[in-house]
Amino acid sequence: DAGVTQSPTHLIKTRGQQVTLRCSPKSGHDTVSWYQQALGQGPQFIFQYYEEEERQRGNFPDRFSGHQFPNYSSELNVNALLLGDSALYLCASSPIWGRGFVRNTEAFFGQGTRLTVV
Amino acid sequence: DAKTTQPNSMESNEEEPVHLPCNHSTISGTDYIHWYRQLPSQGPEYVIHGLTSNVNNRMASLAIAEDRKSSTLILHRATLRDAAVYYCILKATNFGNEKLTFGTGTRLTIIP
Numbered sequence: 001d002a003g004v005t006q007s008p009t010h011l012i013k014t015r016g017q018q019v020t021l022r023c024s025p026k027s028g029h030d031t032v033s034w035y036q037q038a039l040g041q042g043p044q045f046i047f048q049y050y051e052e053e054e055r056q057r058g059n060f061p062d063r064f065s066g067h068q069f070p071n072y073s074s075e076l077n078v079n080a081l082l083l084g085d086s087a088l089y090l091c092a093s094s095p096i097w098g099r100g101f102v103r104n105t106e107a108f109f110g111q112g113t114r115l116t117v118v
Numbered sequence: 119d120a121k122t123t124q125p126n127s128m129e130s131n132e133e134e135p136v137h138l139p140c141n142h143s144t145i146s147g148t149d150y151i152h153w154y155r156q157l158p159s160q161g162p163e164y165v166i167h168g169l170t171s172n173v174n175n176r177m178a179s180l181a182i183a184e185d186r187k188s189s190t191l192i193l194h195r196a197t198l199r200d201a202a203v204y205y206c207i208l209k210a211t212n213f214g215n216e217k218l219t220f221g222t223g224t225r226l227t228i229i230p
Contacts, residue, residue: 004161031216033216033217033218035218035220041222042203042205042220042221042222042223043162043218043220044220045217045218045219048216048217055216056216056217058217090161090162092161092162092218094216106152106164106167107162107164107218108164109161109162109163110161111159111160111161112161
């Protein structure tokens with residue numbers, strides 16, 4: 001089992017550009033969450049996708065958007081990049097939810113994509 | 119979101135037990151206590167979680183105070199591989215609220 005895989009591992013973009021990051025969840029997982037981790041800080045929740053819909057969102061502007069595909073993989077898009085968007089972007093997947101209740105399960109994280117905005 | 123408080127850093131000698139404390143005085147009755155750790159240059163890794171009773175697994179033990187306002191992660195015999203940032207997180211269990219709210223964690227240094 002490959003676990004959670006993210007691509008690319010590193011990326012350098014110019015201020016004002018757009019970027020797309022990709023995530024493949026662990027086999028058997030259908031819920032994908034994205035986190036941003038600035039240097040020296042803990043990860044901050046961006047949003048979560050389940051059944052191809054955004055189910056929960058953290059305190060991030062609309063420049064941050066996402067998508068989940070039928071095979072459960074996900075993309076994170078960031079438009080109009082700012083220098084402050086430089087961070088490690090982490091994807092986490094969780095096992096299948098039970099219908100109507102939250103299964104208190106562990107999240108599996110990928111190694112992350114290191115984005116540098118210059 | 120309920121908040122947790124952890125020491126910024128701790129040191130421990132190799133092969134000795136380590137007790138990592140966490141305060142969460144505003145915990146709600148349905149919040150689970152989760153611990154994750156992040157090794158250098160890696161994504162966070164699940165360690166253990168519990169609700170009210172103490173929990174053990176192959177990685178660690180979790181001791182939860184009777185009033186649930188604090189907990190302690192116990193590494194029984196620290197190795198150099200345990201050097202990491204350890205995060206104590208309160209996880210809600212209401213439907214649609216699956217996020218993990220990380221603080222700044224405790225940076226654990228293991229002394230050979």
